[in-house]
Amino acid sequence: MIQVEGLTKYYGNYKAIDSLSFHADAGEIVGFLGPNGAGKTTTMRILTGYMPPSDGRATIAGYDVYENSLEVRKRIGYLPETVPLYKEMSVWHYVDYMAGLHGMRGNEREDRVDEVLDKVGMLDRANSMIDSLSKGMRQRVGLAQALVHRPSVLILDEPTIGLDPRQVREVRELIREVGEERTVLLSTHILSEVSQLCSRILVINKGLIVAEDDPDTLSARLSGSTRFYVRAGNVEPDALAEAVRGVKNVVEAHASERGVEVTSAPDTDVRPQVAAAIVKNKWDLLELKPMGMSMEDIFLQLTTEQDGEMVMEEEEAL
Amino acid sequence: MSDVNRSLHTLWTIFKHEFSLYWISPIAYLVGAAWLFLSGFFFSRSIGAFNQGGFGFGGLEPSMSYTLSPMAFLLMFLAPALTMRLVSDEIRSGTHELLLTAPVRDWEVIVGKWLAVWGVFSVFILITLLYPLVLVWRGSPNGAQIFTGYFGYWLWAGTILAIGVLASAVTQYQLIAFMIGEGVALFLFLADTAGSLVNNTLISTVLTQLTVTQHYQNSMLDRGLVSAVDLAYFIGLSAIALFLATQTLNMRRWRA
Structure with missing residues (x-):
């Protein structure tokens, strides 16, 4: 479903990601694990057609993310790291607008907005101004926006960042649920998140993939x-x-x-x-x-092997 | 869904979104109030001049020129105030990331937003159609001239709003967007003055032709004419501004 080959992105002279290659099959939940600044957001922004790669290529559902951006964008739902919301709009109108941008219309669109708000548990707040919502609710509205056009691929950048433990659990539950019928690529620097949600983990550090496996194998390999x-x-x-x-x-x-x-x-x-x-x-x-090695240990080990000074940053990130 | 059909749907979606957002923001009401107050002021003053001969219009020939001419100038303050947040706000709040990853083209975003703000301003203009009704009621103004005066004003508003959209795409700061929009509009008013200072026929002709007064006040408003050159001026400038705004938005992908 997602195929990435040699993807590279420079910001000026700075290499944010360095010839990344990976894939995600249909129906998989793939976790992108790495410290802040590892290149997770950059990769996701290239996959969603927000920015072009400097080198390499990526395809989603067979369409090149740069050459055929519009076809790709029809098929993906994207939740950026800072949930982009129009604060002066109501929840319902916001999701309705996003559905409209995805070419949905008429009654089908209205029904779908209700349906997706129900799914994320926000139907009772449909008429609330987004400005008045808590952070956890905003995250759910962001998720509704990403789901409304029934995308086959979901790209979620740090979907649980800044939420309290109860909200984190709710959002994870939701991701697991919607991930049953979709390909999900989610990024996080929270270790327990990937081991709970993902069938496969890509550990990324300084723009390079340093490990790729399912949680159990990764754990076994490293202990x-x-x-x-x-x-x-x-x-x-x-x-x-x-x-x-x-x-x-x-x-x-x-x-x-x-x-x-x-x-x-x-x-x-x-x-x-x-x-x-x-x-x-x-x-x-x-x-x-x-006892298997905990994801925390794996993460520390993986990235500290690369570079001693990363440890400090990671500890802050955790 | 054909491509044209899809584009129209996208334009309509963005238009509706932006248009309705204006009516819940204070800026539209402030600009609308300023527009109505100022145009009302100029119109009532012109009524005084028309009335000099006593009851009924006996003084100056009744016309909208005395209202629309100063308002065409004041538009350079009103229009950028409406457009300044249009793109810059999305960039600052990060919502542009949604627009740039939705299955819509960059030009559709820009044109949809421009049509919305032009639509808002059209509402303001429509309200002032009461003024010519007063003229018709009390005297016999030149109907063709009033029509071209309003039509030209509407085109000029579209042009200056397109420039404002461009200014808003250039920066994430509203105030800077406002000043850029106003600066360009001011240039379009003063270009012929600059042209008269230059000792080169070609440059001064170009500068004169760039001046809005040449195509609006001296042509559509006062003479009641619609010439191809005037239409080309407004449509051309709008198209250039919108094209550049689209390119600016696209460039953000590369710089991001």
Whole structure:
């Protein structure tokens, strides 16, 4: 559905994206993960026909985004990072205007505006001025605008940025729902978001794709060190953690709700030694369960491998 | 859906959107009030002159020239005030990103917006058609002259509004857009004065022909004539301004 080959964009001498290549198949939700300034927005703006690429090409549904921009724009719904709204308009008229720009007319258009507002849960606020809406509601109106013409591809730039946790959950739910029948490309610098929503992740840093995989594989591929939970009976978690820390090659061990989280040094497996230590203390070993690497770790690892000084920026972004 | 059909639909959608936005913004009412106040002032003063011979018009021959001529000049303040936000506001608020990624062409955005603001100004002009009705009621003015006077005024408004749209596309700052629009309009008034200072026949002829007074006051308004040259002047200038505005909008894609 989306095919990108060698896409490059310069701003003056600055290379914002550097020969990106990737694809997204029909019905996929693909996550674009990277710190601020990685080139996510630039890529999306090229895909939506907002700006031309400096080099390379991208096609959506077989149409070149530059040569055949109008055909592409008919097929995509786009939610830019700062939701562009006409604040002095009512919700209904705004979405109706966007439907009109997409060539919809008459009763079909009116019904569709009602339908899409209902879908994003804004039908009861249809007559409200956009100016009076909360940030979460504005995001939903932005989503309604992107959906109203039934696009086959949705491009969402940081769709949950600046929302409170409840609103974030609502918007994610909505994306998951609309993603069932569409191709979705969404960008974010929030790690849990991609792992929850996306079937495939593209990690982008400084204009380059540094990893591409599904969340599980990506997690497995990168975990050179073993991490696991350990639980034991007749011992306090804190005491258990203390004992496990004494085992050779254990980098870290601390008590958590699910047991003691243990991290080994890279390329070592300390599980036998940990089990032995528990038995030696005459505690009952109840569970030893491997733990996937969290997306946060992947992200830090991926980008810090490239460049040490990125760490600071990322931590701010998180 | 044919391409022409699609374009018309887009133009109509943008026209309707922009036209209705004007009536919920204070600027249209301010400009409208200024237009009605000033034209009312000039018209009532001219009535005084027509009346000098006593009851009934016995003084000057009744005409709209005394109203429309100063108003043609004052348009250079009123029109840019209406157009200054038209494109610049979208750029500042980011809504232009929607327009530039919707399946519409850049020229449709520009022309749709221009037709909307011209439509708003046409409403103001229509209200003042009461004035010639007064003239017809109290005397016997030259009907053809009133018609060409109004028609020319309407064209001049379209031209200066097109220039205002261009000014608004150039910058994201409304005040700068206003000043650019006003500056260009002022130039179109004073070009012949500049021409008379130049010692080169070609340049001074061009400058004179660029002057609006040449095509409006001295032609359509006072002589009641519609010449091809005058029409070409207004239509040509409007087309050039709208073309440049479209190019400016398109250039934003490359600079963005």
